[in-house]
Amino acid sequence: MSRQLDRVEARQKLALRRDPYWHRIAQGQYIGFRRMTRGSVGTWLARANVGGKYAYKTLGEFAEVQEKDRFDAANKAAEEWFRHIGRGGSTAKATVKAAAAAYVAYLRQEKGEASAKDAEGAFRRLVDDDPIARVELSKLKPTHFLGWRERVIGKGSKSYFNRNLTPLRAAMNYALDQAAVSSDFAWSKALRPLKLDPREGRRMIYLDAAQRRRLVEKASAELRPLVKAWTLLPVRPGDVARLRVEHLDSKGRSLHIPIGKTHSRVIPLSDEALAHFKACARDKLPGAWLVARAEGSQWTRFAWRDEMREAVKRAKLPRGTVAYSLRHSCITDLITSGLDPLTVARLSGTSIAMIDKHYGHLRAEHARKGLEVLVLR
Numbered sequence: 001m002s003r004q005l006d007r008v009e010a011r012q013k014l015a016l017r018r019d020p021y022w023h024r025i026a027q028g029q030y031i032g033f034r035r036m037t038r039g040s041v042g043t044w045l046a047r048a049n050v051g052g053k054y055a056y057k058t059l060g061e062f063a064e065v066q067e068k069d070r071f072d073a074a075n076k077a078a079e080e081w082f083r084h085i086g087r088g089g090s091t092a093k094a095t096v097k098a099a100a101a102a103y104v105a106y107l108r109q110e111k112g113e114a115s116a117k118d119a120e121g122a123f124r125r126l127v128d129d130d131p132i133a134r135v136e137l138s139k140l141k142p143t144h145f146l147g148w149r150e151r152v153i154g155k156g157s158k159s160y161f162n163r164n165l166t167p168l169r170a171a172m173n174y175a176l177d178q179a180a181v182s183s184d185f186a187w188s189k190a191l192r193p194l195k196l197d198p199r200e201g202r203r204m205i206y207l208d209a210a211q212r213r214r215l216v217e218k219a220s221a222e223l224r225p226l227v228k229a230w231t232l233l234p235v236r237p238g239d240v241a242r243l244r245v246e247h248l249d250s251k252g253r254s255l256h257i258p259i260g261k262t263h264s265r266v267i268p269l270s271d272e273a274l275a276h277f278k279a280c281a282r283d284k285l286p287g288a289w290l291v292a293r294a295e296g297s298q299w300t301r302f303a304w305r306d307e308m309r310e311a312v313k314r315a316k317l318p319r320g321t322v323a324y325s326l327r328h329s330c331i332t333d334l335i336t337s338g339l340d341p342l343t344v345a346r347l348s349g350t351s352i353a354m355i356d357k358h359y360g361h362l363r364a365e366h367a368r369k370g371l372e373v374l375v376l377r
Contacts, residue, residue: 044074084182097133103171145190218314234330237323246286
């Protein structure tokens, strides 16, 4: 039997009970109201006929809304759920944490163990123990993701948020593809990368030669070969981790950098770099990792991140120093030494445009010093 629930007086006359009273909205669609104690404001629900069986959804109390407006608020929430299941969306209760786990499972099956572990690590650090993890997908609002964003920024910075938002955004988009949620409205804007102050970001931390030597010295015995490699080449940290022994050409004094974020390339090695990589390759098979962990496995960014954090503390380096700071420092030294931007771009695996964007001011300063010789005395 359908009850009129849109008027406050009608709801107040209802007897207290566990079973909801139902108000018919359309064929097979109802809004429910239940109050079990006199001191409660009551709970709103939705019910829909799906494939000949009723599915139910708890909408909430809407206690923050004036009593006369609670029916309208419940009706709006119910309509969103009706549209969701009308598009084939799931009626099961799924949380953000469950969506993240489902995405990890997808990556493990389709992309491989490395991709799955990267995402799993990000969720473990920033999602699983966060309040957003318990929010049901059907109840998600932009405020949930905005709150998560602020909490992540509080742990690092805006650039830290930008580096860590991708896994959660990908998980939510995967949930949308799987019809676990009906719209990306809740996260489409809240999970966009933030605009940064040009002075902010990991590229801005420069370590001079003395600081770099100190970092190598203070790194653990296991991490030290990796850190030293980063101080000798202007490459991305992950490029070194992907190197195998076969990528080292000792006779040609060069190193083949396999495809990573950019195309593959061959870079020449200095005497010190050649000696270091030959030492790393000693007694290893061609397919072994060139710069490996103690037991021979490949370094991952989560493993070296934690080790680097401790080494940075021991070396008393600036807060925010990370593996990428060494790449920035190498590129800075190459630019200020007078090496042309095209060569620097090729060595570091980036574009001249990116070199100009982040290091153009250094070239200008270098040119300014060079022009001093033209002064007539």
